[in-house]
Amino acid sequence: MTAPLLPGAALDEEDAEMTTPPDGRAGITADLVRRLLAEQFPRWAALPVRPVPVDGWDNRTYRLGDTMTVRLPTAAGYVPAVDKEHEWLPRLAPSLPVAVPTVLARGEPGAGYPYPWSVRGWLPGETMLSRPVDDPVGFAVSVGEFVVALRRCDATGGPAAGLHSFHRGGPLAHYDGETRSSLAALAGRVDTDLAIEAWERALAAEWSGPPVWFHGDIAPGNLLVADGRLSAVLDFGTSGVGDPACDLVIAWQVFAGESRRAFLETVGDDAGTRARARGWALWKAVLMLAECIDRDPPQAEVNRRVLGEVLAEHRGRHGRSGRRP
Structure with a gap:
């Protein structure tokens, strides 16, 4: 028998995942993402855009086609993470034992959206909240x-x-x-x-x-x-x-x-x-x-x-x- 995990985790707005609410939380929509892509990355503009099934709090995340995501901060306090991850994730990744997000592009404010944003590679798997571990x-x-x-x-x-x-x-x-x-x-x-x-x-x-x-x-x-x-x-x-x-x-x-x-x-x-x-x-x-x-x-x-x-x-x-x- 394996040792149990605690039957629940203490989560707050910064940490919690949430089942995706109606599109538009923090003023961010799939249509906004499409407009941003059309303006700044037209090579990806024809790909389907859809909210991920389970979303975080600090950012809204959308699937972009089958192999990418678009990630947009929901408030000014979360904006510094965009440049930080853009600069440091590629440097850290080779030394880490498991995958971390691959940043493919950095978007600029536009289409009425005031913050920088990013396009990333999709990582397969389910979060620990969604998929209990066997061991x-x-x-x-x-x-x-x-x-x-x-x-x-x-x-x-x-x-x-x-x-x-x-x-x-x-x-x-x-x-x-x-x-x-x-x-x-x-x-x-x-x-x-x-x-x-x-x-x-x-x-x-x-x-x-x-x-x-x-x-x-x-x-x-x-x-x-x-x-x-x-x-x-x-x-x-x-x-x-x-x-x-x-x-x-x-x-x-x-x-x-x-x-x-x-x-x-x-x-x-x-x-x-x-x-x-x-x-x-x-x-x-x-x-x-x-x-x-x-x-x-x-x-x-x-x-x-x-x-x-x-x-x-x-x-x-x-x-x-x-x-x-």
């Missing part, structure tokens, strides 16, 4: 191997963590106020004392190593599965160089038991990095839980479960002996 332990190892390989890529000149990565890869302190406000809102409904203790330990475990590449959103919606195996990793929009602890969040959001141990052993980080990683998972869980605890019980339960996993590991490692590491 969770083996899958966890393959995700860990991807994280390790990404960290080993040359970080020279890479984009330092900051606003473009939504501060993933940077100090957790950026989200200190938000985390404490969320915990204050959850007082009496979760173990806020233990959560603050775990959070403060994460803050104290500052990153002191050289900056390395991180993905920033290792989540089920960005992991493609083919024949039961990890086949590709999508969406490097939050990637950059800095502290890689944010790439371990999937350990508590998705993996469990043997699969969690296999992932963390494959990545092989020190205790400080694990503490910061638990901090990233805690921040997201309490932020989402504070927002949905009274209006979306199923999603609240998912985030409550993730918080419980994080706090249980913190307690197992450190007990409740005080807030100082």
Whole structure:
């Protein structure tokens, strides 16, 4: 019997996939894509354009013929990813163990659309959300191997963590106020004392190593599965160089038991990095839980479960002996 994954993943608007809503979300339509192609890439203008069956939040994605996609940011905050991926994905791809998106062309604003956009190659497979894996332990190892390989890529000149990565890869302190406000809102409904203790330990475990590449959103919606195996990793929009602890969040959001141990052993980080990683998972869980605890019980339960996993590991490692590491 294989070790299970957690029965749900803590997702927010940045991370979540969604069944494609009626065409036109964020003012983007298939007709707009056709007009952009006709203006800028007429060689592809005759190909069929259709929304993908499952879409992300930061961008709208359309199939272009059988072998390509068109990807358009839905808001200004997601625009920096276009140039970042255009420049860095070709450099990173040769050093990674699975496929990543191939950027074929960069589009300019036009046809009433205000942002740059891109044409990419289509990657076969289904996301981890759509296709459960048969071997969770083996899958966890393959995700860990991807994280390790990404960290080993040359970080020279890479984009330092900051606003473009939504501060993933940077100090957790950026989200200190938000985390404490969320915990204050959850007082009496979760173990806020233990959560603050775990959070403060994460803050104290500052990153002191050289900056390395991180993905920033290792989540089920960005992991493609083919024949039961990890086949590709999508969406490097939050990637950059800095502290890689944010790439371990999937350990508590998705993996469990043997699969969690296999992932963390494959990545092989020190205790400080694990503490910061638990901090990233805690921040997201309490932020989402504070927002949905009274209006979306199923999603609240998912985030409550993730918080419980994080706090249980913190307690197992450190007990409740005080807030100082």
